[in-house]
Amino acid sequence: MTTEKTKCEMGPTVPLSKELHQMKYRTKGETFRESTSRLANALKDSEEHYHQFKRILRDMRFLPGGRVQAAIGAPKTVTPYNCFVSLDIPDSMAGIMQAVAEAAETMRLGGGIGYDLSSIRPRGDNIVSLASPASGPVSFMQIFDATCKTISSSGHRRGAQMAVLRVDHPDIEEFVRSKQDGTSLTAFNISVGVTDKFMACVENNKDFELTFQGRTYKKVNARSLWDEIMRSTWDYAEPGVLFIDRINQDNPANYCEEIKATNPCGEQPLPPHGACLLGSFNLTKYLMWDGNGNIHFDYNQLAQDVPPVVRAIDNVIDIATYPLPQQRNEAQRMRRMGLGITGLANAGELLGYPYGTPGFIQFEERVLKTLVTNAYSASADLAKEKGPFPMWNRDKYGATVKNGPWANLSEEIKKKCILQGLRNSHLISIAPTGTISLCADNISSGIEPVFSHGFERVIQTFEGPRVEEVKDWAYANHNFKGKKADECSIDDHLNVLLTAQKWVDSACSKTCNVGDDVSWDEFKNVYWKAYRGNAKGCTTFRAAGLRMGILTDTKSSEEAEENLACTLDEYGNRTCE
Numbered sequence: 001m002t003t004e005k006t007k008c009e010m011g012p013t014v015p016l017s018k019e020l021h022q023m024k025y026r027t028k029g030e031t032f033r034e035s036t037s038r039l040a041n042a043l044k045d046s047e048e049h050y051h052q053f054k055r056i057l058r059d060m061r062f063l064p065g066g067r068v069q070a071a072i073g074a075p076k077t078v079t080p081y082n083c084f085v086s087l088d089i090p091d092s093m094a095g096i097m098q099a100v101a102e103a104a105e106t107m108r109l110g111g112g113i114g115y116d117l118s119s120i121r122p123r124g125d126n127i128v129s130l131a132s133p134a135s136g137p138v139s140f141m142q143i144f145d146a147t148c149k150t151i152s153s154s155g156h157r158r159g160a161q162m163a164v165l166r167v168d169h170p171d172i173e174e175f176v177r178s179k180q181d182g183t184s185l186t187a188f189n190i191s192v193g194v195t196d197k198f199m200a201c202v203e204n205n206k207d208f209e210l211t212f213q214g215r216t217y218k219k220v221n222a223r224s225l226w227d228e229i230m231r232s233t234w235d236y237a238e239p240g241v242l243f244i245d246r247i248n249q250d251n252p253a254n255y256c257e258e259i260k261a262t263n264p265c266g267e268q269p270l271p272p273h274g275a276c277l278l279g280s281f282n283l284t285k286y287l288m289w290d291g292n293g294n295i296h297f298d299y300n301q302l303a304q305d306v307p308p309v310v311r312a313i314d315n316v317i318d319i320a321t322y323p324l325p326q327q328r329n330e331a332q333r334m335r336r337m338g339l340g341i342t343g344l345a346n347a348g349e350l351l352g353y354p355y356g357t358p359g360f361i362q363f364e365e366r367v368l369k370t371l372v373t374n375a376y377s378a379s380a381d382l383a384k385e386k387g388p389f390p391m392w393n394r395d396k397y398g399a400t401v402k403n404g405p406w407a408n409l410s411e412e413i414k415k416k417c418i419l420q421g422l423r424n425s426h427l428i429s430i431a432p433t434g435t436i437s438l439c440a441d442n443i444s445s446g447i448e449p450v451f452s453h454g455f456e457r458v459i460q461t462f463e464g465p466r467v468e469e470v471k472d473w474a475y476a477n478h479n480f481k482g483k484k485a486d487e488c489s490i491d492d493h494l495n496v497l498l499t500a501q502k503w504v505d506s507a508c509s510k511t512c513n514v515g516d517d518v519s520w521d522e523f524k525n526v527y528w529k530a531y532r533g534n535a536k537g538c539t540t541f542r543a544a545g546l547r548m549g550i551l552t553d554t555k556s557s558e559e560a561e562e563n564l565a566c567t568l569d570e571y572g573n574r575t576c577e
Contacts, residue, residue, distance in 0.1 A: 010032050010033050010036075010058050011032030011033070011036075011058070011060065012032070012060075012439055012440065012441055013441055014441045014442060014470065014476070015468060016438070016442075016468060016470050017438060017439050017440065017441050017442060020435065020438060020439050021439040024066060024069075024070060024435065024439075025066060025069035025070050025439070027074050027075065027076075032058075033058065035069065036054055036057040036058045037054060038072070038073040038074065039053075039054075039057060039064065039068070039069065039072050039073060039312075040053045040054035040057060040312075041073060042072045042073035042319065043072060043312040043313075043315045043316060043319075044312070044315075045311055045315065049308055049311060049312070052308040053308045053309070053311075053312045056305050056308065056309065059285055060282055060285060060440050061281065061282055061285040061286070061301075061305055062279060062280070062281050062282065062305060062309050063279060063280050063281075063282055063342065063433070063436040063437070063439075063440055064278075064279040064313070064436075065080070065082050065277060065278035065279050065280075065431070065436070066082070066435055066436055067079060067080045067081060067082050067110055067111070067278075068080040068277060068278070068279065068313075068316060069436075070110075071110075071320070071321065072316060072319070072320075077109070077321055078109050078110045078321065079106075079109040079110050079111050079320060079321050079322060079323055080277065080316055080320050080321070081111050081275045081276065081277060081320065081322070081327075081331075082111065082112060082263070082276070082277075082278050082431075083111070083112060083114075083263035083264075083267075083268040083270065083274075083275060083276045083278065083338075084106050084111045084112065084113045084114070084263065084270070084273075084274065084275050084323075084327060085113065085114045085115070085116075085260075085261045085262070085263065085268075085270035085271065085272060085273070085274045085275075086099050086102065086103060086113055086114065086115045086116070086261070086272065086273075087099055087102060087272050087273055087326070088116070088119065088260070088272040089115065089116070089117065089119050089120060090119070091119050091120055091121050096120065096140055096143075099115065099144075100143055100144060100147055102323075102324055103115075103144060103147060103148070103161075104147050104151055105323045105324060106323040106324065106327075107147075107148060107151040107159045108151050108323070109321065109323045111275070111323060112159070112160030112161065112162075112263055112264040112265075113160075113161055113162075113263070113264070114161070114162035114163075114164065114261040114262050114263050114264060114270070115144065115161070115162070115163050115164065115261055116164050116165075116166075116193070116260035116261040117137035117140070117141070117163055117164065117165050117169075117175075118137075118164070118165055118166040118169050118193065118260065120134075120136070120137040120140060121134045121136070121212060121213075122134065122136050122137075122169065122170035122171045122212055122217060123135060123136030123138070123139070123170075123171055123174065124136070125212070136171045136174065137165060137169070137171055137175070138171060138174050138175055138178050141163055141178065141185055141188060142184075142185070144161060144163075144187075144188070145161075145184075145185050145186070145187045145188060148160075148161050148187035148188075149186075149187050159187055160187075160189075160264035160265075161187055161188045161189065161264055162188070162189045162190070162191060162261065162262055162263060162264040162265075162266070163175075163185075163188050163189070163190045163191070164190075164191050164192070164193050164242060164260065164261040164262065165190075165192060165193065166192075166193040166195070166244070166260075167192050167193060167194045167195060167198045167225070167229075168195065168197075168198065168208070168209065168210055168211055169210065169212065170210040170211070170212055170217035170218065172192065172210065172225070173220075173225070173228060175190065175192070175239070176192065176228055176229055176232050176239055177232065178190065179236065179238055180232065180235075180236055189238065189240065189264050189265075189266075190238050190239040190240070191239050191240035191241065191242045191262070191266065191537070192229055192239045192240070192241055192242065193242050193244035193260065193261075194241050194242060194243055194244060195244060195245050196243075196245040196246070197245075198222060198226075199243075199531060201222035202222045202223050202226045205221075205222070205223050206222055207219045207220065207221055207222065208220055208221070208222040208225065226524075227524075229241070230523070230524050230527070233539075233540055234520070234523055234542060234545060235545045235546040236545060236546055237539075237540065237541045237542065237545060240266060240537060240538070240539040241527060241530075241537055241538050241539070242262060242266070242269075242536065242537045243531060243535065243536055243537060243538075244259075244260070246403075246534065246535075246536055247259050247269045247507070247536050247537075249400055249401075249402065250400075250401050250402060250403050250404050250534075250536070251269070251401075251505075252397055252398040252401050252404070252405075252406045252425070252426070252505055253334065253391065253397065253425040253426070254400060255393060255396040255397070255399070256391040256393070256396075257271040257274075257334070257391075258271060259271055259274075260272075262507065262537075263276070265431065265432050265509045266507060266509055266537055266539070267338065267340075267429045267430055267431045267432070267506060267507050267508055267509040268338055268429055268506050268507065269506060269507055269536065271330065272330075273324065273326040273327050273329070273330040274327075274330055274331075274334075274336075275322070275327050275330065275331045276336050276337065276338045276426070276429065276506070277313055277316050277317070277336075277337045277338065278337075278338045278339075278340070278429065278431045279309065279313055279337075279338075279339055279340070280339070280340045280341055280342040280431060280433050280436065280437075280446070281302065281305065281306075281309075281339070281340070281341050281342070281371065282342055282343050282440055282443065283297075283341055283342065283343040283344055283346070283347035283348075283367065284343040284346050284347050284350075284440075284443050284473060284474075285343075286298045286299075286301055286302050286347070287347055287350060287351070295350060295351060296351075297347065297351060297363070297367075299366065299367075299370050302367070302370050302371065302374075303370055303373075303374045306339075306370075306371060306374035306375050306378055307374060307377075307378035307381070309339065310337075310339070310375055310378040310379055310382065310423075310424075310427070311378065311382060313337045313339070314335065314337065314379075314382060314423055314424060316337075317331050317332060317335050317337075318332070332390070333389070333390050333391055334389055334390075334391060334424075334425040334426070335389040335423060335424045335425060336424055336425045336426040336427075336506075337424055337426065337427055337429075338426070338427075338428065338429025338431065338506050339371065339375055339427055339428055339429065340371075340428065340429050340430045340431055340433075340446065340504075341367060341368070341371065341430070341446070341447065342433040342436070342437050342440075342443060342444070342445060342446050343437065343440075343443040343444055343473070344364060344367070344444065344446070344447045344448075344496075345444035345447075345448065345449045345450055345482055345483075346443050346444045346450070346472070346473055346474040346482065347363075348360045348363045348364065349474065349480065349482040349483070350474055350478060350480060351363060354482075354483055355449045355482060355483040355488055355492055355496070356449075356483075356488055356489065356491065356492025356493065356495050356496055357492075360496075361495055361496070361499050364447070364496060364499050364500065365499055365502070365503075368428075368499070368500060368502075368503035368504075369408075369503060371428065371503070372405045372408075372409070372427070372428055372503045373409065373410065373413055375427045375428060376405065376409060376413055376417055376422070376427060377413055377416060377417075379417075379422045379423045379424045379427055380413075380416050380417045380419075380420040380421065380422055380423075381420070382423035382424075383420050383421035383422050383423040384420040384421070386423060387421075387423075388420075388421030388422055388423060389421075389422060389423060389424060389425050391425065392421045392422060392425075394418050394421065397422070402534075403501065403502065403534040404501070404502065404503070404504060404505050405427070405428060405503055405504070405505050406505065408502055408503060426505045426506050427505060428503060428504045428505050428506065429504060429505075429506035429507065429508075430446055430447055430500050430504055430507075430508035430509055430510065431446060431509055432445055432446050432448075432509040433445050433446045440473075441473050441476070441477075442470055442471065442472060442473050442476070443472075443473040444472065444473070444474075444482070446509060446510070447496055447497075447500050447508065447510055448485065448510065448511065449482065449483055449484060449485045449487075449488050449492075449493075450472050450474070450481075450482045450483070450484050450485070451484065451485050452472065452484065453471065453472045453475045453481050453484070454469055454470060454471040454472060454475065454476075455469075455470055456468065456469050456470070485511075485513045486513055486515060486543065488513065489515075490512060490514065490515075490518065490522070490526055493510070493511075493512035493513060494512060494526065494529050494530060494533065496510065497510040497512065497530065497533075497535060497538075498530070498533040498534065498535060501533075501534060501535050501536065502534075507536045507537060508535075508536075510539070511539055511540065511541050512526055512530075512538065512539065512540045512541075513540070513541050513542075513543070514526070514540050514541065514542040515542075515543075516542075516543070516544045518542075523540070523542070526538065526540055527540075
């Protein structure tokens with residue numbers, strides 16, 4: 001069996017993809033072939049491992065996170081980590097400014113960062129030492145916002161931040177409205193940390209207490225507060241919702257860490273100073289054609305590719321540059337990574353399964369089960385060889401987990417993990433993969449449907465401007481037009497999200513696009529379906545809302561230029577890798 005199209009040329013073939021890969025992920029004058037050799041050499045455990053990983057990279061079967069590609073083995077000093085979460089912010093000016101300074105250093109080296117602001121006292125609270133009222137967490141967000149914009153202006157990456165506030169914080173209503181003017185806090189995504197207690201109060205139409213450090217500031221009607229959160233997401237696509245209790249309950253390592261925030265795109269719930277390495281398997285590369293034009297998916301090849309990838313990404317943890325020593329300590333304490341998939345829509349639909357249909361879901365589940373089974377098995381083998389992650393505890397690991405990989409692994413693999421330990425506390429995450437997917441000839445991103453079948457871009461040449469059309473991979477290579485995001489039903493989106501969450505020990509970056517015909521009650525029910533379906537969070541985007549869509553089918557070269565290196569995250573913000 002062979003792939004349908006054998007290319008003499010390695011790496012990207014689409015001109016825009018070539019240009020982006022060169023600009024973002026290679027050193028000056030470096031070819032694609034040389035960049036894969038650089039990565040494989042820096043991350044090898046042996047010559048055999050070097051050749052295994054190099055072949056996977058050269059065929060683009062695995063796409064390391066953009067920061068990994070740019071940083072590992074390269075002369076420049078940048079971090080290979082996309083994702084960080086801030087320290088647990090102290091409720092003091094010195095503590096807040098420490099968080100700002102640490103965030104600046106993190107972003108300076110290329111990392112996005114999330115914050116839990118729930119530890120900052122509410123607006124109007126008395127500051128005893130100053131005999132004056134506190135300004136509250138939302139006011140301090142402006143300092144982080146300005147810092148992010150300043151740091152990002154000095155480099156090529158747009159800074160990315162996530163602010164999280166618990167739903168029971170007294171300033172929650174101000175937080176929900178904080179970005180609605182369209183000009184404030186534009187360097188932030190925002191999410192509400194929703195508790196099980198709050199959801200129960202909403203369901204039973206009860207009052208809900210807003211508290212800080214054990215003191216009740218006021219009571220609100222839970223349904224009214226929920227409706228305000230929902231109304232903001234309906235109109236402005238923010239805030240996102242994090243089911244924070246479930247995130248902690250289903251964290252297999254919750255015996256040694258508490259999670260309060262996520263990275264900017266939400267696929268990585270992380271503890272204070274937490275960091276995570278990302279990378280995605282390119283499912284379009286596992287599509288195989290026989291001589292009669294029949295197509296199938298090569299699950300055996302995927303299974304064989306996972307162990308050398310786990311071994312290589314695990315090695316990143318020890319050789320990486322970290323913005324802060326606390327981040328190094330946390331990374332080496334847990335050795336977490338976030339392996340995922342991209343090109344799901346292209347691959348599944350070319351196999352004959354329209355996005356979100358039962359056949360598509362079965363395909364998605366089998367792919368993720370193959371990834372997870374082999375990733376956990378490989379991590380157990382590494383633990384036997386090199387030792388488990390330092391906080392490993394075979395009696396406590398996964399003890400409270402009701403959903404996710406640890407609950408769905410076969411007994412055989414689970415016994416192997418318990419016996420040998422795990423090298424990595426977390427292994428699986430679904431990232432948005434916007435830029436790396438575009439660099440792989442514009443395959444569909446992550447587990448999202450195709451957003452657009454193509455856009456145009458103007459390139460300036462010596463002969464004058466040239467219009468270049470950039471098509472979706474399946475359309476360009478197979479003349480196949482898959483279901484676009486705005487053509488999928490809510491249930492299509494939710495079914496894909498909830499299936500992925502069964503096999504993810506971190507979280508999923510997934511946007512549930514909502515059409516114009518969806519009613520207010522149907523919209524709110526999206527979040528209830530996500531909650532009852534054991535999702536760790538939910539985000540929606542409604543093109544008819546007050547916040548205009550960002551990625552659009554466009555004939556404007558200026559818009560295409562702005563969007564070419566960005567992905568639409570869960571909140572409608574541009575988040576560049």
